[in-house]
Amino acid sequence: MSTPLIEFRGAGKTFGTGGRSGGKAVTALDGIDLSIEAGEIYAVIGHSGAGKSTLVRLINALERATSGSVLVDGVDITALPERRLREIRLGIGMVFQQFNLMRSRTVFGNVAYPLKIAGWAKADREKRVAELLNFVGIADKAWQYPDQLSGGQKQRVGIARALATNPKILLADESTSALDPETTGEVLRLLKRVNSEFGVTIVVITHEMEVVREIADRVAVLKDGKVIEHGPVRTVFASPQEPTTQRFVETVLRARPDDDDLSRIRERHPGRLVIAKISDDRRIGSVLSEASSRYDVRFEVVHGGVKELGSTSFGSLTLELIGADSAVDRLIADLRTTTDVEELV
Amino acid sequence: MGTNWDNLRPILLDAVGQTLWMVAATMVVGGFLGLLLGIALYSTRPGGILANRPVHTVLNVLVNIVRPIPFIIFITAIGPVTIAVVGTQLGTTAATFALICAATFGISRIVEQNLVTIDPGVIEAARAMGASPWRIITTLLVPEALGPLILGYTFVFVAVVDMSAVAGAIGGGGLGDFAIVYGYQRFNWGVTAVAVAIIIVLVQVAQFVGNRLARRVLRR
Incomplete structure (x- = not known):
């Protein structure tokens, strides 16, 4: 049995225990047990407030688990010092709902930014950025600024940026939620290509079951900070067990x-x-x-x-x-x- | 009453030079220190990239104490410090020191306010890419907020020209001093008017340049 690439072991996250909020702690995630295998597309679905965004941020430790542990490539990242985490983050790309591009940089500058952080030489950076822009299909927009792009184009830049340092893992946090249905389809097909051509493991966070149907291999349903159901997408669609899951499935069918x-x-x-x-x-x-x-x-x-x-x-x-x-x-x-x-x- | 411009002209030119020097020195040194203090205020706030409550509280209180003091009072109140640093409490250099101190605190707030407008998502994206706080500060914060920062500094420039006129109160020289000594105190409105006209031109030029630069950076 192979070890999973990403593993949650009873992981939980409670906010506001720092003392100043006077004990008004909010539990965002509770006892999460999930295994994500290398090479698959894993979807996490839930309504807003279910804890999806927090869950995905545990994988690159933008949020740290307050209980249990999270293992990435066999390394427990829960207690690693910030410096070590920065190295690990170079191997994990992230795509955001609102794209989060730098307005002050061109498309080229945005995609080159993570390469600068990773310490790539200028010539290598230029070659890599050209490659990436070709792959996502916006090579002609290299010298434009994010303001000048459509939503779909911005997300292509976001995906190119996330792939720049050849990460093993790509985290997509509601990456199509700000896009119209047609553009959503294009971006999902692009993500699928990222998975099939580069073997990148993708974790997709979404509230749309249609997104799960289109690209995911397996899915976990999150409700009130807990995983209430998980399994292969086909199984979950065929016989959803929990009422929440049934409603999600129904939104597609x-x-x-x-x-x-x-x-x-x-x-x-x-x-x-x-x-x-x-x-x-x-x-x-x-x-x-x-x-x-x-x-x-x-x-x-x-x-x-x-x-x-x-x-x-x-x-x-x-x-x-x-x-x-x-x-x-x-x-x-x-x-x-x-x-x-x-x-x- | 005829004004003897032949005698006044060199004095006026000196005054213009002193004003320009005071303002320039303040904008460069105070501008830089204010930028650092503003970044520190922004980064240490709760949830910031270097979140540190005690440091933030101390800086915040310090800025709140210094900033509201009217400059005419500040320039005299800071006297002992000025003597310790500059060696004298009088003259252009002493006035410049006081200007730099006041401007640093004023600018820090403007910097902080402009940095707050940066989308936190962009900073999160940089963190997700493995950027260190120092890298985020140097390569992300300032470039992303550059347009509004330029407008903020232009605003400060006008305020510093205004404050520099007060420097006359401690024999600091400059256009304010000139207007009071040769214009107001000698009932010579013509001289005052010339000083005012020069200040207006100075401010107009600064505002024009600031707006042009900001527009270029913002690409609109």
């Missing part, structure tokens, strides 16, 4: 009618309504194709959605079933042999 949808559907569709889950190994087509001939039931698709996730699909359909109660019951029973069916009453 949009497959389940909410109360407003339901009352509108009922106005037009007086028959019995059922929700059937869809996935590659749950095929409802064979049963439905015989609905009228075998069960004497008519059906109508009234709501639903199916999404691709990696190489499989997920989703659910809401069906109106019209026929004698006993007939409908029989059809539902047979549907249940292939998938989860929930009747809306």
